[in-house]
Amino acid sequence: MSGLRRKEEEIGLVDLDKDISDKTNDGLSTETVKKINRKAVRMAMAGILAGSQVLIFLSTWLLQIPLVTVGFVIVIEAVMVAALNHAKLWVHIAVMALEIMMGFLFEYALFLILAAAFYFVLLIALKLLEL
Numbered sequence: 001m002s003g004l005r006r007k008e009e010e011i012g013l014v015d016l017d018k019d020i021s022d023k024t025n026d027g028l029s030t031e032t033v034k035k036i037n038r039k040a041v042r043m044a045m046a047g048i049l050a051g052s053q054v055l056i057f058l059s060t061w062l063l064q065i066p067l068v069t070v071g072f073v074i075v076i077e078a079v080m081v082a083a084l085n086h087a088k089l090w091v092h093i094a095v096m097a098l099e100i101m102m103g104f105l106f107e108y109a110l111f112l113i114l115a116a117a118f119y120f121v122l123l124i125a126l127k128l129l130e131l
Contacts, residue, residue, distance in 0.1 A: 037131070044125035051121035055114050063111055073115050081122040092123055 028036075052074050059070045084091055096116040103112025 040128045040131050044128040047121050047125045047128075051118045055118045058114060059111055063108075065108075065111055073111075074118070077115060077119050078122055081119060081126055085126060092119075096120065 055074060056067070056070050059065045059073075060067050080095060084095065096119055099112045099116040099119065100109070103109040103115075106112075
């Protein structure tokens with residue numbers, strides 16, 4: 001405890017017995033906020049890992065796309081989501097639509113539909129982490 005806090009208590013500005021700093025603006029205790037944040041991080045990580053595993057499994061096993069290519073697509077998707085983090089919703093929708101159109105153009109429609117779905121999962125995970 002700092003000396004300044006003790007002086008504030010002596011002159012009656014704060015009451016150190018009653019911990020006011022243990023509450024946040026919403027009236028939740030800091031422990032509750034920490035639990036909510038940990039849960040959001042776990043959900044985001046689970047979504048990212050599950051989405052990437054599904055994309056890898058379906059692309060390599062079902063579509064016969066090389067693993068290195070799928071890995072590059074996963075990294076590119078993550079970089080795009082991070083770069084467009086604070087963009088408006090229509091920008092993200094346009095990116096996913098462009099991905100799907102490129103899939104039809106280059107005859108990898110299912111692969112890039114899966115990649116657009118993974119983009120969406122990454123976007124939701126990023127928004128969860130911002131809570």
